[in-house]
């Protein structure tokens with residue numbers, strides 16, 4: 001953006017408002033990452049049970065370049081301990097908070113925690129729930145960057161953790177390491193946030209400036225717009241009795257609740273589908289593990305049989321050598 005001021009052309013690197021959603025397992029550092037992005041402590045971020053994030057929340061900050069950043073923090077949505085009702089409620093809440101769409105979905109992992117099988121399948125779940133296009137908007141954040149020994153890099157860490165390969169490949173290798181401690185150098189704080197925001201801009205360019213909008217979001221948005229319109233009409237209603245107005249309000253609420261139930265049902269069905277898919281994948285992984293273990297045992301048995309065979313061969317050879325030596329000795333004696 002540029003404008004004239006006192007005859008001077010002023011250029012400002014203006015960037016539009018962005019909405020980011022943080023997803024990940026409880027304790028991976030979503031709230032802390034949200035605070036790092038916003039540059040201030042807005043989300044509660046503590047290890048203790050009662051501070052665990054229980055519902056989706058949105059906070060906004062104006063970052064130094066004047067850009068408005070909205071961050072939506074979510075509770076651990078796809079863990080085995082979350083009930084479907086809880087997950088559905090929170091997905092609806094999140095979609096309502098991100099009413100103009102999502103500019104980036106940030107998958108948060110911690111370098112201190114091992115990637116669980118469930119986490120490995122998060123992408124599949126998200127694709128089933130929101131469509132495969134969601135991967136075009138994903139960035140992976142690894143928290144607890146301070147856990148690395150001096151000189152170790154994120155690439156060194158990832159070389160030892162091949163289980164992240166698939167996720168990173170799908171996200172076009174968009175990854176950033178975060179150190180969310182408050183007392184770190186400002187230059188380090190700024191750089192990690194800037195690296196993340198650069199990816200957000202890259203994503204926007206790649207998607208022609210269009211934020212991610214799940215079909216469910218569109219449905220929700222359309223219905224909320226109708227609701228707002230109806231509310232305005234009710235406010236303008238004149239000449240009708242209180243009873244009539246209350247009747248119209250009730251009717252409107254009923255229609256809206258029906259719509260919400262419809263959306264929840266759709267999410268429930270997709271969630272069921274993704275749960276079945278996750279179960280199937282986990283069962284396949286278990287089967288593959290069992291087969292590998294069986295093969296390893298077979299190999300071990302095979303090699304111990306092989307060792308026994310070689311030992312027997314060796315013993316036979318030793319016996320044969322002793323027999324030949326004896327024979328030679330006897331022959332020498334008979335010659336003498």
Ligand SMILES: Nc1nc2c(ncn2[C@@H]2O[C@H](COP(=O)(O)OP(=O)(O)OP(=O)(O)O)[C@@H](O)[C@H]2O)c(=O)[nH]1
Nearest residue numbers: 026027028029030031032045046047053144179180
């Ligand atoms: N040393 C260090 N600690 C971190 C970092 N990021 C997060 N933590 C700590 O990890 C703990 C969990 O972080 P949260 O931000 O609450 O994690 P969360 O994913 O939001 O967890 P829920 O709220 O339960 O969903 C907190 O004690 C944070 O202070 C980091 O980069 N370095």
